[in-house]
Amino acid sequence: MELATAKTNSTRRVPTQAEIDKNTTILNKWLGEAETRLGSANPFAKDTQLVAEEHFAHVGLPDRKAEDYKYTHIRTYLQEDYTAKAFAANILPSEIESLLNDDFISIVVVNGKYVTEYSRLNKLPQQVTVQSLYKALQQGNEVAIKNFNRALHKSKNPLAMLNTALAGDGIFINVPETFLCPVPIHIVNICTGDTKALHNPRSLVYLHENAELTLIESYHSIKQTEKNFTNSVTEFYIEDNASLENYILQDEDALSQRNDVRQFIVNRDSRLNSVIISLDGGMVRNDPTVLIEGENSEAHLNGLFIVKENGHIDNHTMVEHRVPNCFSNELYKGVISDNAEGVFNGKILVYRDAQKTNAYQSNKNILLGDKAVINTKPQLEIYADDVRCTHGTSTGMLNEEALFYMRSRGLNEKLAKNILLQAFAKEVSNTIKNEAFRAFIEQKIEENIQ
Amino acid sequence: MLEIKDLKVSVEGKQILKGLNLTVNKGEVHAIMGPNGSGKSTLASVIAGKEDYTVDGGSITFNGKDMLELSADERAKEGMFLAFQYPVEIPGVSTINFLKTAIAEIRQYRGLPPMEAKDFLKTMREKQKLVEIEANLTGRSVNEGFSGGEKKRNEIFQMAMLEPSMAILDETDSGLDIDALRIVATGVNKLRTKDNAFVVITHYQRLLEYIVPDFVHVLYKGRIVKSGTRELALELEGKGYDWIKKEFSEIEA
Numbered sequence: 001m002e003l004a005t006a007k008t009n010s011t012r013r014v015p016t017q018a019e020i021d022k023n024t025t026i027l028n029k030w031l032g033e034a035e036t037r038l039g040s041a042n043p044f045a046k047d048t049q050l051v052a053e054e055h056f057a058h059v060g061l062p063d064r065k066a067e068d069y070k071y072t073h074i075r076t077y078l079q080e081d082y083t084a085k086a087f088a089a090n091i092l093p094s095e096i097e098s099l100l101n102d103d104f105i106s107i108v109v110v111n112g113k114y115v116t117e118y119s120r121l122n123k124l125p126q127q128v129t130v131q132s133l134y135k136a137l138q139q140g141n142e143v144a145i146k147n148f149n150r151a152l153h154k155s156k157n158p159l160a161m162l163n164t165a166l167a168g169d170g171i172f173i174n175v176p177e178t179f180l181c182p183v184p185i186h187i188v189n190i191c192t193g194d195t196k197a198l199h200n201p202r203s204l205v206y207l208h209e210n211a212e213l214t215l216i217e218s219y220h221s222i223k224q225t226e227k228n229f230t231n232s233v234t235e236f237y238i239e240d241n242a243s244l245e246n247y248i249l250q251d252e253d254a255l256s257q258r259n260d261v262r263q264f265i266v267n268r269d270s271r272l273n274s275v276i277i278s279l280d281g282g283m284v285r286n287d288p289t290v291l292i293e294g295e296n297s298e299a300h301l302n303g304l305f306i307v308k309e310n311g312h313i314d315n316h317t318m319v320e321h322r323v324p325n326c327f328s329n330e331l332y333k334g335v336i337s338d339n340a341e342g343v344f345n346g347k348i349l350v351y352r353d354a355q356k357t358n359a360y361q362s363n364k365n366i367l368l369g370d371k372a373v374i375n376t377k378p379q380l381e382i383y384a385d386d387v388r389c390t391h392g393t394s395t396g397m398l399n400e401e402a403l404f405y406m407r408s409r410g411l412n413e414k415l416a417k418n419i420l421l422q423a424f425a426k427e428v429s430n431t432i433k434n435e436a437f438r439a440f441i442e443q444k445i446e447e448n449i450q
Numbered sequence: 451m452l453e454i455k456d457l458k459v460s461v462e463g464k465q466i467l468k469g470l471n472l473t474v475n476k477g478e479v480h481a482i483m484g485p486n487g488s489g490k491s492t493l494a495s496v497i498a499g500k501e502d503y504t505v506d507g508g509s510i511t512f513n514g515k516d517m518l519e520l521s522a523d524e525r526a527k528e529g530m531f532l533a534f535q536y537p538v539e540i541p542g543v544s545t546i547n548f549l550k551t552a553i554a555e556i557r558q559y560r561g562l563p564p565m566e567a568k569d570f571l572k573t574m575r576e577k578q579k580l581v582e583i584e585a586n587l588t589g590r591s592v593n594e595g596f597s598g599g600e601k602k603r604n605e606i607f608q609m610a611m612l613e614p615s616m617a618i619l620d621e622t623d624s625g626l627d628i629d630a631l632r633i634v635a636t637g638v639n640k641l642r643t644k645d646n647a648f649v650v651i652t653h654y655q656r657l658l659e660y661i662v663p664d665f666v667h668v669l670y671k672g673r674i675v676k677s678g679t680r681e682l683a684l685e686l687e688g689k690g691y692d693w694i695k696k697e698f699s700e701i702e703a
């Protein structure tokens with residue numbers, strides 16, 4: 001425990017020139033296909049992208065030896081023949097109607113691009129900025145320029161580097177000082193298309209001091225007839241005494257493959273509640289990282305993943321306590337059936353100076369069927385001595401005693417199982433504070449459990 | 451109403467019930483007593499439809515239906531109820547919702563229309579009063595964090611709500627304090643009609659002072675070795691099981 005500050009990544013082997021060349025070839029192919037990139041909006045962004053290109057050339061896509069991707073071999077999902085070329089989406093307003101909620105501010109994003117015509121901003125308070133990140137950078141928005149990639153510039157995440165290098169657009173949200181956004185912002189993300197596509201959406205959310213926001217993101221597939229790979233990155237800045245509720249529903253079809261990196265910078269006296277509900281998709285990799293940089297803050301990370309058939313959902317979470325007197329609580333629950341595979345790899349890192357840290361982590365899974373698999377790997381790395389940190393994990397079948405008890409009162413087996421699974425899931429859905437969205441999620445969960 | 455003939459049951463290769471006979475008619479209360487491990491809970495579980503047990507022979511008929519052909523939930527829908535010796539905790543499922551679902555399922559099976567919400571609430575209030583169970587308990591997750599006595603009382607509350615035609619109470623009295631015992635027994639007595647029946651499994655004669663049985667049976671080593679009236683319970687209270695064991699080993703020899 002002699003480290004002054006913790007090093008998060010084990011030192012990487014220096015790549016050979018041949019490896020760099022190979023990585024560069026892949027990257028150049030994608031760079032050539034990506035028509036507009038954020039760099040053309042702004043010179044600072046351009047520099048950032050050049051640096052990211054350089055970094056990615058050195059690391060490349062993670063291979064089988066990469067510890068952080070031990071259970072998710074990215075290269076089997078994302079191959080060279082995926083194109084980074086953007087193509088026109090062919091979605092009708094009527095096809096997304098049912099996904100929009102009139103009580104929210106609705107932002108529609110198709111294949112990573114903001115579609116203003118389909119969005120509904122009539123409830124958006126004038127104080128809050130919601131626009132394309134490209135436009136924000138182009139218009140010289142200080143917040144966007146200063147913070148683009150700031151949360152990630154030390155990150156060793158190869159997919160985040162790839163995103164930074166290739167990103168063409170995404171959403172920029174800015175909530176000014178002391179503004180409590182009264183209406184949730186809902187970003188409706190749609191994947192569509194008949195091409196093996198690689199999308200690299202990039203978003204930035206900034207809550208200034210004392211601000212509050214509920215940001216809902218939902219992910220859907222419409223008329224998707226070929227596999228795609230979405231490699232998204234969102235940076236979140238939560239300034240002093242600000243509060244962010246961030247709810248995610250991943251509900252895509254089996255052709256969707258998604259790597260979702262979200263980087264949260266949590267400042268003094270602030271609060272983050274992240275809830276990720278993963279119900280479907282061929283492959284989902286959730287990679288939230290919370291960097292707690294100001295004292296007296298709290299971070300809640302809640303996740304529910306229901307994986308079926310040949311699905312694969314990997315939750316790779318990181319909470320870094322960099323300063324004293326903060327609290328974090330993480331709860332991830334999985335229901336894995338058929339041939340599906342679930343992963344939970346959660347890490348808590350407490351820096352030497354982060355005394356009086358309270359950090360908790362729990363992962364509970366239910367396996368349905370003999371072929372379902374869960375890989376769970378909790379990690380605690382603690383360099384401070386006056387902390388309270390616990391982690392626990394449990395995996396089992398449905399409780400047979402409870403099932404018999406329920407059946408003996410007249411519930412058939414299927415119903416009894418569904419009720420037990422819904423109760424299991426509720427512990428996570430209950431952490432969603434917005435009632436309308438919670439009800440919607442519970443309905444979704446119920447349908448998914450059938 | 452319930453007819454058990456020559457029932458032989460084993461679990462994991464071990465024979466537990468070895469040819470058990472029992473007939474219960476409607477309107478009757480039967481008490482089953484017997485030393486620990488003699489097979490009382492096994493009998494109750496097999497009647498309720500627990501699948502961990504293998505029925506090696508014999509039959510269970512309930513209102514003319516072959517119970518062994520029915521699943522656990524179908525038996526409940528036919529009017530069978532088991533109050534568990536060890537009620538199970540079900541985190542995240544409130545007793546109210548659980549009962550609502552159970553009643554809906556049972557009514558549907560019987561071809562009855564769904565119960566109106568206000569009727570359900572009215573019944574809830576009535577039955578809560580009957581077993582003097584606090585409303586906050588029924589609002590909580592089923593049995594979660596309940597004391598031993600609260601769990602037992604919740605079993606009787608559920609029984610009152612589901613109105614089975616036959617209920618097996620497996621040691622519902624153990625874990626109850628003196629007042630709770632009286633409340634539960636009074637509740638059971640109020641639920642007695644000429645059309646339903648009860649099988650009360652107990653170790654103590656005390657319960658039988660409140661719930662007066664028509665018959666008392668002694669289950670020993672997987673068989674009913676002695677049957678009598680309530681006086682038999684008194685005799686057992688005074689003399690223990692040694693004399694039964696002795697008599698039985700003489701018969702066996």
Ligand SMILES: Nc1ncnc2c1ncn2[C@@H]1O[C@H](COP(=O)(O)OP(=O)(O)OP(=O)(O)O)[C@@H](O)[C@H]1O
Pocket residue numbers: 461462464466484485486487488489490491492493502535
């Ligand atoms: N699932 C099981 N696996 C193995 N043995 C079992 C199982 N269930 C019951 N038994 C055994 O069967 C025998 C009868 O058990 P049972 O629970 O029916 O007894 P009981 O008469 O209810 O006893 P008590 O008065 O202590 O409640 C015991 O020896 C018990 O260990």
Ligand SMILES: [Mg+2]
Pocket residue numbers: 490491492535620
């Ligand atoms: Mg018993």
